[in-house]
Amino acid sequence: GENVEQHPSTLSVQEGDSAVIKCTYSDSASNYFPWYKQELGKRPQLIIDIRSNVGEKKDQRIAVTLNKTAKHFSLHITETQPEDSAVYFCAAGKRGSYGKLTFGQGTILTVHP
């Protein structure tokens, strides 16, 4: 089955700096790569996703890049703010698997004011 590895497990940055979180996946058939943000005690919420037919997607301060050949994808947050502090999870899914996602282990991002 699919295996998703996520790094780093913790990331601490100063407000205004950029943050990058990286994930690798094992199943070459995976074609959908979402990122979820989970604040303490809250539900995971989708912040951005990318499908395998594109290499990059941006939404304001957040961007995701995908390298299908290397089977890795990354989340980039620019101009970080304290409210970006949360746990971020990457995930992978594939066509024909009814939307089932395999998640990474999570990255605790702390943005210091």
Add this chain to the structure above:
Amino acid sequence: GAGVSQSPRYKVAKRGQDVALRCDPISGHVSLFWYQQALGQGPEFLTYFQNEAQLDKSGLPSDRFFAERPEGSVSTLKIQRTQQEDSAVYLCASSTRTSENTGELFFGEGSRLTVL
């Protein structure tokens, strides 16, 4: 409500007790998932329903875990004879997607189970 609702939010059980966790998905969502999230880990897939049909239960860790969605709406995850290793947050998610593609999962806030 507009979102996925789960109850109870917190459950403390003595080892050996049975527990039942409820999920009320977003109205009209065909797909429903249960995930288990251990402390400091990502969610791990347990089982999937498309309407009332349980199409995948490959992630259920043992035969003590049972899930149902009899009318294709509300779902219940039941754990029999709970063990300490069952302590985790149980997340329910629903989606409009079915078999052919993937899309956003809408999660509930989870049920935190602590087994003493």
